[in-house]
Amino acid sequence: MSSHLLWILYFERVYCMKIILLLLLNIYFLNAQIVIVTNKNTKIENLPKEIVQYLYLAKINKIDTIKLEPILSDDEALHDQFCNTILCKSQSQYNSYWARLVFTGKKSISKKLEWKEIVKKLQDTNTIAYIEKKDLRAEWKIVYEEN
Amino acid sequence: MKKIKRILFYYHSLSILKKFLLALLFGVILVLPFYNFIFLSMLEMKHSVNSVNSELIPLYEVSCDNILLLENIVSEINSAVSSKEIEWIETSNKHAEKIRKNLNNHLNSNYAKEIQESIIAFDNYYETVKKVSKKIIKNNYFYHDIENDTKTLIQDYNKISMLLKNLKSKTKNDIEKNIDLIYENTNFVLLKGSYIFFIWFFTSTLIIYLVYKDIKYRIKRIVEDSKDIARGDVDFEKRLCIVSYDELGQIVRSLNIFINKLHKKHEELLEAKKELDTLYITDRLTNVYNRVKIDEIIDIACKKKETFSVILIDIDHFKLVNDTYGHLVGDSILKEFATILKESARDTDFIGRWGGEEFIVVCTQTSKEDDISLAEHLRAKIQDFYFTRVGKKTASFGVAASRENDDAESIIDNADKALYRAKHSGRNQVVCYK
Numbered sequence: 001m002s003s004h005l006l007w008i009l010y011f012e013r014v015y016c017m018k019i020i021l022l023l024l025l026n027i028y029f030l031n032a033q034i035v036i037v038t039n040k041n042t043k044i045e046n047l048p049k050e051i052v053q054y055l056y057l058a059k060i061n062k063i064d065t066i067k068l069e070p071i072l073s074d075d076e077a078l079h080d081q082f083c084n085t086i087l088c089k090s091q092s093q094y095n096s097y098w099a100r101l102v103f104t105g106k107k108s109i110s111k112k113l114e115w116k117e118i119v120k121k122l123q124d125t126n127t128i129a130y131i132e133k134k135d136l137r138a139e140w141k142i143v144y145e146e147n
Numbered sequence: 148m149k150k151i152k153r154i155l156f157y158y159h160s161l162s163i164l165k166k167f168l169l170a171l172l173f174g175v176i177l178v179l180p181f182y183n184f185i186f187l188s189m190l191e192m193k194h195s196v197n198s199v200n201s202e203l204i205p206l207y208e209v210s211c212d213n214i215l216l217l218e219n220i221v222s223e224i225n226s227a228v229s230s231k232e233i234e235w236i237e238t239s240n241k242h243a244e245k246i247r248k249n250l251n252n253h254l255n256s257n258y259a260k261e262i263q264e265s266i267i268a269f270d271n272y273y274e275t276v277k278k279v280s281k282k283i284i285k286n287n288y289f290y291h292d293i294e295n296d297t298k299t300l301i302q303d304y305n306k307i308s309m310l311l312k313n314l315k316s317k318t319k320n321d322i323e324k325n326i327d328l329i330y331e332n333t334n335f336v337l338l339k340g341s342y343i344f345f346i347w348f349f350t351s352t353l354i355i356y357l358v359y360k361d362i363k364y365r366i367k368r369i370v371e372d373s374k375d376i377a378r379g380d381v382d383f384e385k386r387l388c389i390v391s392y393d394e395l396g397q398i399v400r401s402l403n404i405f406i407n408k409l410h411k412k413h414e415e416l417l418e419a420k421k422e423l424d425t426l427y428i429t430d431r432l433t434n435v436y437n438r439v440k441i442d443e444i445i446d447i448a449c450k451k452k453e454t455f456s457v458i459l460i461d462i463d464h465f466k467l468v469n470d471t472y473g474h475l476v477g478d479s480i481l482k483e484f485a486t487i488l489k490e491s492a493r494d495t496d497f498i499g500r501w502g503g504e505e506f507i508v509v510c511t512q513t514s515k516e517d518d519i520s521l522a523e524h525l526r527a528k529i530q531d532f533y534f535t536r537v538g539k540k541t542a543s544f545g546v547a548a549s550r551e552n553d554d555a556e557s558i559i560d561n562a563d564k565a566l567y568r569a570k571h572s573g574r575n576q577v578v579c580y581k
Contacts, residue, residue: 100229112293
């Protein structure tokens with residue numbers, strides 16, 4: 001009786017651990033690594049996180065006289081993750097922030113682009129975009145990478 | 148030239164008080180253009196103050212209010228979008244209404260064009276903002292045209308914001324301009340006020356001084372003319388010149404009337420004096436000089452050391468005539484006798500009655516021989532004359548010529564002595580004193 005009970009207990013523990021492990025794995029895969037990329041020919045090498053934040057929050061639009069155009073992705077999950085990890089803002093905070101910029105007449109909300117459009121846009125120099133690291137292409141270079 | 152004369156005539160015809168009042172009048176006339184400037188400045192100032200009070204200040208307040216209201220709208224809509232509450236968007240309507248009302252209230256002001264533009268821009272903006280915010284909420288910040296929509300919105304917002312701010316700054320500038328204008332005008336008025344005072348003061352003083360100089364000159368002329376008339380022997384032919392027609396002119400006229408009267412009186416007095424003088428030196432019966440005049444003539448001649456002769460004449464047996472025919476006949480003989488003497492004497496001879504029936508002739512500027520022959524001539528004439536009622540009469544003559552150191556008394560005495568001898572030598576003859 002007791003050994004049976006023990007078995008059950010053991011089995012449940014293992015199962016639970018498996019579920020937790022699976023969940024963790026899942027999260028790991030969902031939170032794919034985000035990188036900020038630009039065209040290889042852009043004269044920017046590395047950007048600190050703050051500068052990336054400033055660029056995406058429209059606080060600045062150029063670095064050392066090089067004008068940079070931030071590109072948004074229409075991938076909800078990626079965008080959400082980008083907001084959370086790089087801009088350190090929740091999606092609603094990000095939206096409120098941009099709403100404020102719009103209504104006080106400072107900056108318009110940029111269009112969110114499909115993958116194809118992003119690729120096309122990145123053919124131009126002086127554009128930056130956030131992508132999953134796995135989607136990195138040879139003609140691009142990483143200017144910022146979240147560790 | 149004629150005009151100047153007329154002006155001068157007009158000036159001279161004014162009374163002294165009016166002449167001095169001229170100073171004030173000219174001061175006022177010169178001041179009038181400046182006063183005109185001041186009046187215009189005051190009008191401008193009044194206009195500025197009115198404009199600031201009635202139009203600019205309310206408009207400025209409204210402009211500030213509008214800017215705040217726009218911010219309110221932005222904040223309302225912003226919070227609606229942030230909270231994704233479509234209903235909240237409508238709460239901004241009251242602010243929008245207020246802005247429209249504010250703008251429409253001042254549609255008739257000088258800023259009608261700007262206000263009209265603002266109204267259109269605001270309506271445009273408000274429509275866009277409502278539309279875009281609703282779209283954003285509905286699509287959860289993600290739809291295809293978001294970029295264009297927000298761009299239009301930003302443009303519209305910036306436009307209305309700029310228009311409202313412009314209106315504010317414009318009204319503010321205009322208020323400042325008006326206040327500056329008031330300040331400038333006040334300065335101008337103060338400056339012109341000082342000018343007015345100084346010009347009035349100097350003109351008045353100058354003209355008063357000129358009038359004073361003129362009056363002084365004319366008084367001087369009156370005084371000099373008076374002195375001229377009174378200098379030495381009073382010249383009653385002269386009159387004071389009438390220098391003007393004011394009080395001084397009246398004084399001159401009065402003085403002239405006075406001088407006229409004096410002149411008349413003076414002439415009367417002269418006449419009277421002449422008469423008196425004649426009476427004083429004339430023998431009333433025979434109308435020849437009396438002793439007073441003869442004495443004077445002899446004295447003068449003696450003093451001048453002239454050579455002259457005295458002929459004393461006595462009518463022979465005159466007492467007899469008086470006794471026989473009476474004094475009236477005696478008097479008539481004396482008259483006739485004097486007439487003969489006068490008719491026969493020369494211009495340089497003075498004939499006088501020496502007393503009773505004695506006559507005297509003083510011969511000046513003639514020689515002794517001439518005088519003796521004159522005496523002889525007279526004697527002959529008397530001898531030939533037929534006197535009224537009495538008939539023929541004769542006279543005795545004593546002649547004495549002046550010598551050095553002779554005085555009146557001695558020469559008369561000499562003549563008397565000669566006459567005496569003539570009487571004693573048988574009368575009707577001329578005896579010269581030797």
